[in-house]
Amino acid sequence: MREFSFERAGDAGQAATLAAGDTGAKFIAGGTNLLDLMKLEIETPSRLIDVTGTGLDRIEQTDAGGLRIGAMVRNTDLAADDRIRRDYGVLTRALVAGASGQLRNMATSGGNLLQRTRCPYFYDTNMACNKRSPGAGCAALDSGGFTRPLGVIGISDHCIATHPSDMAVAMRLLDAQVETLDAAGNSRSIPLEEFYLLPGDTPERETVLEPGEIITAVTLPAPIGGHQAYHKVRDRASYAFALVSVALVRQADGSGRVALGGVAPQPWRRAAADAELPNGAGAVMARLLDGARPTAQNAFKITLAERTLAAMLAEAEGN
Amino acid sequence: MDFNEPAGTNPADRGTVLGKSTPRIDGPLKTSGHAPYAYERHDVAEDQLAGYPVFSAIARGRITRIDSAAAEAAPGVVAVIRSTDMDVLGKHGMNVVPHFGGDEIRHYHQAVALVVAESFEAARAASGLVRVAYDAEGHADYDLSTHRDTAMARKAEPDQDVGDFAAAFAEAPVTLDETYTTPCQTHAMMEPHASIAQWDEEGRLTVWSSTQMVNWLVEGLCSAFDLDPDQVRVDSPFIGGGFGSKLFMRADSVLAALGARATGRPVKVALPRPAIANNTTHRARTIQRIRIGADRDGRITAIAHDGLSHTQPGGDGENSTAQTPFFYAGANRLITPRLVDLHLPEAHAMRAPGEASGLMALEIAMDEMAEKLGMDPVEFRILNDTQVDPGQPDRPFSDRNFVTCLRQGADRFGWADRNTTPGGRREGMWLIGHGMAGAYRGALTMNSGALVRLRPDGTAVVETDMTDIGTGSYTIIAQTAAEMLGLGVDQVEVRLGDSRYPVSSGSGGQFGAPSSTAGVYAACVKLREEIARRLGNVDAGSLDFADGRVTASGRSTSLAEIAADGEITAEDKVAFGEFQDDVLMATFAAHFVELAVHAGTGETRVRRMLAVCDAGRILNPLSARSQVIGGMVMGLGAALMEELAIDTGRGFFANHDLAGYEVPVHADIASQEVVFLDTLDPASTPLKAKGVGELGLCGIAAAVANAHYNATGLRIRDYPLTLDKVLEELPAI
Numbered sequence A: 001m002r003e004f005s006f007e008r009a010g011d012a013g014q015a016a017t018l019a020a021g022d023t024g025a026k027f028i029a030g031g032t033n034l035l036d037l038m039k040l041e042i043e044t045p046s047r048l049i050d051v052t053g054t055g056l057d058r059i060e061q062t063d064a065g066g067l068r069i070g071a072m073v074r075n076t077d078l079a080a081d082d083r084i085r086r087d088y089g090v091l092t093r094a095l096v097a098g099a100s101g102q103l104r105n106m107a108t109s110g111g112n113l114l115q116r117t118r119c120p121y122f123y124d125t126n127m128a129c130n131k132r133s134p135g136a137g138c139a140a141l142d143s144g145g146f147t148r149p150l151g152v153i154g155i156s157d158h159c160i161a162t163h164p165s166d167m168a169v170a171m172r173l174l175d176a177q178v179e180t181l182d183a184a185g186n187s188r189s190i191p192l193e194e195f196y197l198l199p200g201d202t203p204e205r206e207t208v209l210e211p212g213e214i215i216t217a218v219t220l221p222a223p224i225g226g227h228q229a230y231h232k233v234r235d236r237a238s239y240a241f242a243l244v245s246v247a248l249v250r251q252a253d254g255s256g257r258v259a260l261g262g263v264a265p266q267p268w269r270r271a272a273a274d275a276e277l278p279n280g281a282g283a284v285m286a287r288l289l290d291g292a293r294p295t296a297q298n299a300f301k302i303t304l305a306e307r308t309l310a311a312m313l314a315e316a317e318g319n
Numbered sequence B: 001m002d003f004n005e006p007a008g009t010n011p012a013d014r015g016t017v018l019g020k021s022t023p024r025i026d027g028p029l030k031t032s033g034h035a036p037y038a039y040e041r042h043d044v045a046e047d048q049l050a051g052y053p054v055f056s057a058i059a060r061g062r063i064t065r066i067d068s069a070a071a072e073a074a075p076g077v078v079a080v081i082r083s084t085d086m087d088v089l090g091k092h093g094m095n096v097v098p099h100f101g102g103d104e105i106r107h108y109h110q111a112v113a114l115v116v117a118e119s120f121e122a123a124r125a126a127s128g129l130v131r132v133a134y135d136a137e138g139h140a141d142y143d144l145s146t147h148r149d150t151a152m153a154r155k156a157e158p159d160q161d162v163g164d165f166a167a168a169f170a171e172a173p174v175t176l177d178e179t180y181t182t183p184c185q186t187h188a189m190m191e192p193h194a195s196i197a198q199w200d201e202e203g204r205l206t207v208w209s210s211t212q213m214v215n216w217l218v219e220g221l222c223s224a225f226d227l228d229p230d231q232v233r234v235d236s237p238f239i240g241g242g243f244g245s246k247l248f249m250r251a252d253s254v255l256a257a258l259g260a261r262a263t264g265r266p267v268k269v270a271l272p273r274p275a276i277a278n279n280t281t282h283r284a285r286t287i288q289r290i291r292i293g294a295d296r297d298g299r300i301t302a303i304a305h306d307g308l309s310h311t312q313p314g315g316d317g318e319n320s321t322a323q324t325p326f327f328y329a330g331a332n333r334l335i336t337p338r339l340v341d342l343h344l345p346e347a348h349a350m351r352a353p354g355e356a357s358g359l360m361a362l363e364i365a366m367d368e369m370a371e372k373l374g375m376d377p378v379e380f381r382i383l384n385d386t387q388v389d390p391g392q393p394d395r396p397f398s399d400r401n402f403v404t405c406l407r408q409g410a411d412r413f414g415w416a417d418r419n420t421t422p423g424g425r426r427e428g429m430w431l432i433g434h435g436m437a438g439a440y441r442g443a444l445t446m447n448s449g450a451l452v453r454l455r456p457d458g459t460a461v462v463e464t465d466m467t468d469i470g471t472g473s474y475t476i477i478a479q480t481a482a483e484m485l486g487l488g489v490d491q492v493e494v495r496l497g498d499s500r501y502p503v504s505s506g507s508g509g510q511f512g513a514p515s516s517t518a519g520v521y522a523a524c525v526k527l528r529e530e531i532a533r534r535l536g537n538v539d540a541g542s543l544d545f546a547d548g549r550v551t552a553s554g555r556s557t558s559l560a561e562i563a564a565d566g567e568i569t570a571e572d573k574v575a576f577g578e579f580q581d582d583v584l585m586a587t588f589a590a591h592f593v594e595l596a597v598h599a600g601t602g603e604t605r606v607r608r609m610l611a612v613c614d615a616g617r618i619l620n621p622l623s624a625r626s627q628v629i630g631g632m633v634m635g636l637g638a639a640l641m642e643e644l645a646i647d648t649g650r651g652f653f654a655n656h657d658l659a660g661y662e663v664p665v666h667a668d669i670a671s672q673e674v675v676f677l678d679t680l681d682p683a684s685t686p687l688k689a690k691g692v693g694e695l696g697l698c699g700i701a702a703a704v705a706n707a708h709y710n711a712t713g714l715r716i717r718d719y720p721l722t723l724d725k726v727l728e729e730l731p732a733i
């Protein structure tokens, strides 16, 4: 770990001001991802700005009838919130499917959205990785590379890593918006759909956030009801990242929405696929995973996504 | 004490303390955080420095240059030690690849330098500044399956070629010929390899370490640093798991000693978790072809097991055929353990080496065979039980109660009530299956010494370099001494893991519990003889030890009185005689498993596990159970998830941390039941005990695999049984 300075910001504006113009500055919230990456020198900030004291830790009603979740709300608290459990059940289910109790006690809404990929080569600094060192190459894509956990769609020839968050998959399904603030005092509201970038030839750029821009909240639109479910599939029963996860909202008339985790560099959802929901899992996946380019090791994710959704729909119908 | 014939009745048979469930005497130390583990021994030496290794970025080739200038100039750095500055250091005879020195790279994450600094953080930061240039050797083939043609016979085990396998197999009316594979696995023990080293002015070396075999580490350090055994002290009182990974010297102790020599201060080194899978040893991958022929009644007439594994040149790999010469009857046998050189990291022992992998295959084959015969797999095994070495029928098993394990297990589990049509039972979205397997693990014994002190207050101290790797050695040794001296367990202090104590068996191969307690027994017998002498040369055999007193011909004396004039010590060692070669000593179990497979996703959830074990006298049922359930968890991991993923382009294990290499978590484990048969094996040790630490792991993976087949109707012969292997064939939803 390199030396760094550490400051505490009292509010979001101050945090953005402290970070402004300093390319070595990074916000730190729960620290559950950033600190691990700093120990391995994958992240090497020279300055940490602690944003946990910014007061952004409330869940409030919005005028539109939805909820505004402060960026500092801990994953545990978010999952346990009565309103979330009642009206956005898929979000609670996704949250508790992630990490462990201890980690969720620390992890924040903002930090969770910005957690980095779990590609094994990203973590091994002996290996070439375009995400870590732009232009270095991609060890995963080299012959003999271990690609079983990696992405099948939305990927590029420069990077096939996935975004590992469970929470983000549910938020994407719920049409969440990310609210931000910069040092000049400008705030933005970015639909989650537009928040994450695809890797293309710049896999090191993962979101549309500008340097120094801080996430202040995530807003959820008014509740949409329906049967809400999250099925996370992995090689063990708990405490592992998804091979594939499926978030589902299904209305009584058979319409609904589907988003996938574990398959792409961002939570994966397409309007055209949602529209196929009344026609079953096969029809949804034909649209949702159209254009997928899996490797031999991870081609099973295509079948897995479809079968997982099919099982969820069968269960939804049973209810 | 020479153990030259099967044990008769002796004081250890009383069973007042031995054989009783006894909580760990070191438990409070551990739960309160006071047990001293190697890396946190801040008090043993002043002015400790921290060392952080630099690991090779290539799997094969040469180091052309190590530029450490920037690291040396970094804040807090005291020294940088480079592999290229010295010749290859000596290793222990059991190690295959050297740990440090020279310019040759033989595997990924081999240690190439050590940065020593005032703090761990400073050392780690500076380690990133060391620049290493390599001349990498070109592409090699790291896929075991392409190497069968170049396979060699194993040094250690000759082929077993009995009768005429080919003819018998050709004639058999019912046959099976299948190939099974098991992957590379890593030990994944909790505590990383760690050592603190210090040299004194006379050039003597002390290493506080985490090792299963204290004496082997002493030997290894002597070889690395050209020392005599009396110049080396190793102290390893607590070990946070080893599973074979800490059997022999590893890079942590070598690097710590190098760092301490270079700086003149004590240096501590722990291997970082992401380096352990490639820097240390692993269980080798295996490809096993099994052929079984039987008559229509189910009697095996021919059995062949070809087990292929890999090693770095000079090693032994994994003998997956280990159990097959002995487990089941059959007159015609062909057992061929084979090995190829593969430049992956060093393959070596991992818990139940041989049988763990071998039974993963053999016990599926037995299940498949039973199905072909239309027999219950329990009955098929009972029919083919043997009480003698099938290849050498004049050699009997010392004590084999496998059939009892099978019968009791089937009864307790409700085996008769299971659905016998594969894929035939469904509960909602879950396919339910039941499976069973047999387990066999050899019962090795190793000579083992101990010293017993009777203190003037009438309490006792036991000293031996035996280790407690989480297994419960402290407690069974206290029980043994307590039984022999008529004391309570709380009146016996046990001191372990220090090379200044008598050399013991150490911990490995499930020989530790029977061997080390036999050594303590021997020392106690000697102490009893000394007490008999002091009581006026009475016959030691006539003494009765109870409640802190000894009674001789009606006269009772307290142990405190006997030792009133000063501590009495007795040291001895048990030496196991050749008569043990005339019998087969082994442990047995029957495993039963119920599980559910998700019909949509193929996820597997084990619901219930039962093991019935036959392992001689169970010294402490509480800690023995803990060993067996731990083994069952490990076997479940082997069945369902554990696999070191080989990057076949570069020749290393890519998922080299505990996020990538998945082992079972609590949510994977449902109900576990363990039953021990009440047996004694007089040929094994004076205490008639055998080990159980590895038995629990043996066979369990196959029981899971067989239950998985029963649930799904899909036979997977390639471990682990991850969902991607069944997905395409699962039923429609």
Ligand SMILES: Cc1cc2nc3c(=O)[nH]c(=O)nc-3n(C[C@H](O)[C@H](O)[C@H](O)COP(=O)(O)OP(=O)(O)OC[C@H]3O[C@@H](n4cnc5c(N)ncnc54)[C@H](O)[C@@H]3O)c2cc1C
Binding pocket: A026, A027, A028, A029, A030, A031, A032, A033, A034, A035, A036, A051, A071, A097, A098, A099, A100, A103, A106, A107, A108, A109, A110, A111, A112, A113, A114, A115, A164, A165, A166, A167, A213, A214, A215, A216, A239, A240, A241, A242, B659
């Ligand atoms: C062992 C382990 C297992 C895990 N398993 C799972 C899992 O199964 N599923 C899953 O979804 N996740 C999992 N996680 C990841 C976990 O969810 C994330 O580490 C956590 O959500 C990150 O939140 P944090 O507040 O700790 O972020 P930090 O580590 O503090 O920060 C992460 C990033 O976000 C930035 N950041 C933080 N807050 C803000 C803000 N307000 N504005 C702008 N930038 C900000 C930081 O600069 C940093 O780049 C696991 C993590 C670990 C260590």
Ligand code: SF4
Binding pocket: A117, A119, A120, A121, A122, A128, A129, A130, A131, A132, A137, A138, A139, A140, A141, A150, A158, A159, A160, A161, A203
């Ligand atoms: S897939 Fe992406 S993260 Fe992984 S090695 Fe390639 S570039 Fe790096």
